[in-house]
Amino acid sequence: MEKYLLYFNNEEIPKYVQIAKHIKNLIDSNNIKDGEKLPSIRKLSKFLEVNNVTIVNAYKKLEMEGYAFQKMGSGTYAKRKDVTRKYRKQYSDILKTVSSNNIKDYIDFTGEIACTEFFPVDSFKNVINEVLDRDGVEALAYQETLGYEGLRNSISKFFWNNHKDIDDILIVSGAQQGIDIVSKAIINVNDKVIVEKPTYSGALSVFKWRRTNIFELEIHENGIDLDKFEKILKKNKVKCFYTMSYFQNPTGMSYNLDEKKKILEMAEKYNFYIIEDDYLSELIYDSNIEYKSFKSLDENDRVIYIKSFSKIFLPGIRIGYLISPKKFKEAIQNSKVNTDISTSSLMQRALDLYINKGFWKKYINNLKIVYKDRYEFMKMCINKILSDKVTFFDPGGGLHFYLKINDNINIDCMKLFNECKKNKILITPGILFYKNIYHGKKYFRISFSQVDKLEIEKGIKIINSLLEMGNKYE
Amino acid sequence: MEKYLLYFNNEEIPKYVQIAKHIKNLIDSNNIKDGEKLPSIRKLSKFLEVNNVTIVNAYKKLEMEGYAFQKMGSGTYAKRKDVTRKYRKQYSDILKTVSSNNIKDYIDFTGEIACTEFFPVDSFKNVINEVLDRDGVEALAYQETLGYEGLRNSISKFFWNNHKDIDDILIVSGAQQGIDIVSKAIINVNDKVIVEKPTYSGALSVFKWRRTNIFELEIHENGIDLDKFEKILKKNKVKCFYTMSYFQNPTGMSYNLDEKKKILEMAEKYNFYIIEDDYLSELIYDSNIEYKSFKSLDENDRVIYIKSFSKIFLPGIRIGYLISPKKFKEAIQNSKVNTDISTSSLMQRALDLYINKGFWKKYINNLKIVYKDRYEFMKMCINKILSDKVTFFDPGGGLHFYLKINDNINIDCMKLFNECKKNKILITPGILFYKNIYHGKKYFRISFSQVDKLEIEKGIKIINSLLEMGNKYE
Numbered sequence: 040m041e042k043y044l045l046y047f048n049n050e051e052i053p054k055y056v057q058i059a060k061h062i063k064n065l066i067d068s069n070n071i072k073d074g075e076k077l078p079s080i081r082k083l084s085k086f087l088e089v090n091n092v093t094i095v096n097a098y099k100k101l102e103m104e105g106y107a108f109q110k111m112g113s114g115t116y117a118k119r120k121d122v123t124r125k126y127r128k129q130y131s132d133i134l135k136t137v138s139s140n141n142i143k144d145y146i147d148f149t150g151e152i153a154c155t156e157f158f159p160v161d162s163f164k165n166v167i168n169e170v171l172d173r174d175g176v177e178a179l180a181y182q183e184t185l186g187y188e189g190l191r192n193s194i195s196k197f198f199w200n201n202h203k204d205i206d207d208i209l210i211v212s213g214a215q216q217g218i219d220i221v222s223k224a225i226i227n228v229n230d231k232v233i234v235e236k237p238t239y240s241g242a243l244s245v246f247k248w249r250r251t252n253i254f255e256l257e258i259h260e261n262g263i264d265l266d267k268f269e270k271i272l273k274k275n276k277v278k279c280f281y282t283m284s285y286f287q288n289p290t291g292m293s294y295n296l297d298e299k300k301k302i303l304e305m306a307e308k309y310n311f312y313i314i315e316d317d318y319l320s321e322l323i324y325d326s327n328i329e330y331k332s333f334k335s336l337d338e339n340d341r342v343i344y345i346k347s348f349s350k351i352f353l354p355g356i357r358i359g360y361l362i363s364p365k366k367f368k369e370a371i372q373n374s375k376v377n378t379d380i381s382t383s384s385l386m387q388r389a390l391d392l393y394i395n396k397g398f399w400k401k402y403i404n405n406l407k408i409v410y411k412d413r414y415e416f417m418k419m420c421i422n423k424i425l426s427d428k429v430t431f432f433d434p435g436g437g438l439h440f441y442l443k444i445n446d447n448i449n450i451d452c453m454k455l456f457n458e459c460k461k462n463k464i465l466i467t468p469g470i471l472f473y474k475n476i477y478h479g480k481k482y483f484r485i486s487f488s489q490v491d492k493l494e495i496e497k498g499i500k501i502i503n504s505l506l507e508m509g510n511k512y513e
Numbered sequence: 514m515e516k517y518l519l520y521f522n523n524e525e526i527p528k529y530v531q532i533a534k535h536i537k538n539l540i541d542s543n544n545i546k547d548g549e550k551l552p553s554i555r556k557l558s559k560f561l562e563v564n565n566v567t568i569v570n571a572y573k574k575l576e577m578e579g580y581a582f583q584k585m586g587s588g589t590y591a592k593r594k595d596v597t598r599k600y601r602k603q604y605s606d607i608l609k610t611v612s613s614n615n616i617k618d619y620i621d622f623t624g625e626i627a628c629t630e631f632f633p634v635d636s637f638k639n640v641i642n643e644v645l646d647r648d649g650v651e652a653l654a655y656q657e658t659l660g661y662e663g664l665r666n667s668i669s670k671f672f673w674n675n676h677k678d679i680d681d682i683l684i685v686s687g688a689q690q691g692i693d694i695v696s697k698a699i700i701n702v703n704d705k706v707i708v709e710k711p712t713y714s715g716a717l718s719v720f721k722w723r724r725t726n727i728f729e730l731e732i733h734e735n736g737i738d739l740d741k742f743e744k745i746l747k748k749n750k751v752k753c754f755y756t757m758s759y760f761q762n763p764t765g766m767s768y769n770l771d772e773k774k775k776i777l778e779m780a781e782k783y784n785f786y787i788i789e790d791d792y793l794s795e796l797i798y799d800s801n802i803e804y805k806s807f808k809s810l811d812e813n814d815r816v817i818y819i820k821s822f823s824k825i826f827l828p829g830i831r832i833g834y835l836i837s838p839k840k841f842k843e844a845i846q847n848s849k850v851n852t853d854i855s856t857s858s859l860m861q862r863a864l865d866l867y868i869n870k871g872f873w874k875k876y877i878n879n880l881k882i883v884y885k886d887r888y889e890f891m892k893m894c895i896n897k898i899l900s901d902k903v904t905f906f907d908p909g910g911g912l913h914f915y916l917k918i919n920d921n922i923n924i925d926c927m928k929l930f931n932e933c934k935k936n937k938i939l940i941t942p943g944i945l946f947y948k949n950i951y952h953g954k955k956y957f958r959i960s961f962s963q964v965d966k967l968e969i970e971k972g973i974k975i976i977n978s979l980l981e982m983g984n985k986y987e
Binding site: 099103104109155156158160163164167168171175176177178179180212213215216219223227228229241244245248349353354355356357373374376377378379380381382383384385386 | 573577578583629630632634637638641642645649650651652653654686687689690693697701702703715718719722823827828829830831847848850851852853854855856857858859860
């Protein structure tokens with residue numbers, strides 16, 4: 040209780056503001072832990088010798104500012120603000136110093152999206168010209184709210200065997216927008232959301248921004264612990280579960296059929312929704328992995344399916360799509376309109392024609408050959424060079440490996456990141472993927488998306504030498 | 514007090530939930546007015562014979578659901594949910610029945626954006642091809658967070674006389690996204706926002722979605738009432754003022770220099786920010802109107818300037834930009850990243866080249882000639898044909914007129930909208946532009962963006978005959 044002690048030394052600032060500020064400082068400095076129960080109003084008002092209502096107002100202020108949340112009939116709990124933001128900023132600031140001019144001097148293991156170097160620009164250029172000749176100024180006009188009908192048709196035909204009604208498909212400007220508009224449409228302040236731990240930082244940001252209460256569910260080689268999952272569901276009215284069903288970012292994990300079915304059953308039983316971010320399922324290298332999305336197994340309309348074309352296809356194209364349960368269809372459409380009216384019309388038409396001409400399929404098949412080769416080579420390098428220093432899970436697809444630094448090596452991922460950068464190597468530190476920076480310190484992610492085999496081997500050798508010196512950095 | 518009476522007839526539902534539901538119904542049915550003070554906790558708990566805490570929880574629930582807000586030390590107030598949504602849906606559903614196939618049978622006075630029919634598609638096609646030849650796959654890759662540097666350079670050079678630092682310019686996917694990301698970055702739940710009354714419904718939607726408390730400030734021929742403005746500021750800690758500085762939608766009003774300076778002074782004095790939506794200032798026909806944006810007069814970094822290229826240039830291009838005060842720069846950038854990562858890369862480069870080649874200027878000059886002609890013709894038609902039935906303000910620019918139906922004509926705008934539609938004419942009913950549907954009933958907007966002179970005259974004649982029959986519809 041002592042930590043709550045506070046002298047009111049500024050008469051100009053209302054006491055409740057001073058109390059709120061003091062508690063904020065305690066939370067920021069980790070003297071009050073995330074999720075820790077705050078003292079009861081009676082107890083704290085007595086302790087600080089103020090009125091009950093002063094504490095009520097202080098807690099209210101904390102809640103409004105996202106530093107606390109209430110459980111009905113149980114009291115007020117501390118909520119840590121986005122502390123990883125500082126580190127994410129530090130990370131992105133450092134990356135910014137690597138400008139596009141000198142990126143070629145670096146071995147870049149950070150790539151999250153398919154490399155554009157294999158992309159046949161000429162065929163895409165032809166497609167754009169064909170669209171402009173065919174549609175004229177129409178191609179540059181506003182689109183229907185749901186997106187260009189031709190593209191929605193092609194999506195249903197080529198990706199869902201015509202099993203989706205084109206009116207259930209909503210074109211969005213990439214997966215990030217998908218997550219954002221879903222969040223705005225169906226998630227309220229203080230709603231409860233379950234995410235995988237670790238998970239994609241862009242999704243974490245949206246949920247934090249929306250001031251939801253985030254529950255992290257650990258994900259490891261054997262998937263997530265379904266008993267723990269159910270325990271959370273029993274105790275809490277959960278609104279959504281956000282998941283990347285294939286080659287989860289960063290762990291590389293994919294769910295098996297049985298897990299998916301059980302999670303879908305739980306969704307029905309406990310009345311929550313699954314936000315499925317299907318971002319790289321085209322890149323399956325291990326023939327034991329079968330593609331079956333949550334959405335394709337969804338019998339009770341429990342899945343909000345989000346697919347980005349930016350990650351696998353063209354990052355600059357900013358197109359994806361979303362299929363939502365009937366229940367949320369209108370709310371999510373409105374949310375899209377309120378967010379940016381519609382997605383670039385010409386790009387939608389070009390993508391549609393590209394898919395229809397069979398170019399899409401051909402391109403993805405080529406990508407798979409290149410990436411499978413790199414994937415196997417990187418796996419071999421890690422096994423050969425780093426095996427006494429890290430452990431990892433074999434994803435069997437996707438674009439990256441997530442490595443855990445062995446306990447006997449005394450280096451954390453931010454330090455490793457900095458040392459790597461000095462040696463012209465870019466990696467992604469693990470802490471970015473957790474709600475709380477205290478986790479993820481011993482992890483880092485390396486992607487083979489932007490690097491050839493020569494660079495893979497060279498880079499991993501340097502990482503090995505940096506890890507070797509691990510104990511000397513102190 | 515009687516209206517609050519309630520029998521707790523369902524033991525399975527907690528009392529606070531039943532109370533909240535009852536009050537919600539009262540608000541929805543307008544038995545409790547928007548902004549009406551709810552009874553004190555003590556008074557209502559006594560009246561309903563429940564504990565204080567039951568009322569506290571009921572009010573809390575209402576607040577969380579956006580049906581109430583608290584003023585510190587003053588109590589809880591009712592907040593009407595978005596009641597115009599129903600009408601907006603009705604309006605858009607009716608418009609949907611006019612599909613793109615049969616729109617040509619209609620005289621369409623609803624156009625909010627410049628007509629694409631004059632757009633030289635070929636020169637734009639050439640520009641796209643030039644970009645793809647010049648930049649190759651780079652043109653299709655991710656963009657820097659702020660947007661394509663070339664385009665930011667061109668914006669500073671061609672629109673700001675090189676007076677803006679390109680790092681202060683953020684490319685966004687249209688004005689709607691600008692308003693949305695600003696709102697997410699700097700406006701919190703229950704923050705106070707002032708808007709013009711009437712105003713753009715897309716902005717109203719964003720603020721409602723964000724659950725702000727919206728103050729409407731009436732706008733008329735002589736601008737807004739600055740004394741009333743200041744009165745609101747004195748009584749309330751206002752966060753933002755959202756304004757369309759030229760040819761305000763729907764009234765067509767523009768601020769004069771003096772008003773702008775006074776509002777900027779008040780912004781500094783009362784510590785609020787101006788969100789300036791500069792959407793059609795290129796279309797000035799009246800030589801007495803001088804172009805000077807709030808932003809260009811902004812000495813204290815109080816203006817968030819939002820400019821859309823979609824409205825004046827190409828609706829399908831989905832590009833605009835935003836210049837924010839230094840204070841919010843980072844938060845707004847983060848908000849953009851969390852919303853959709855970045856804006857279509859190819860379109861940014863194409864627009865940049867288009868501006869640089871002088872095509873932009875040429876195109877806008879051509880548009881101005883066509884639209885000035887239509888503007889004058891429509892004004893003449895209204896004066897000649899409708900002058901005994903409506904009053905209106907002469908905007909001197911932009912794309913539309915906002916008409917008030919004279920009191921002696923017994924028809925409201927939704928009725929007129931429906932009758933017009935039966936007669937193959939589309940207009941925009943006034944109620945869409947108000948927070949509360951009870952206003953705007955006698956107004957409608959007609960735009961000359963999508964119609965030629967022949968249609969203007971024909972359409973206005975039909976509207977005249979429908980208004981003439983006004984008294985017969987009952």
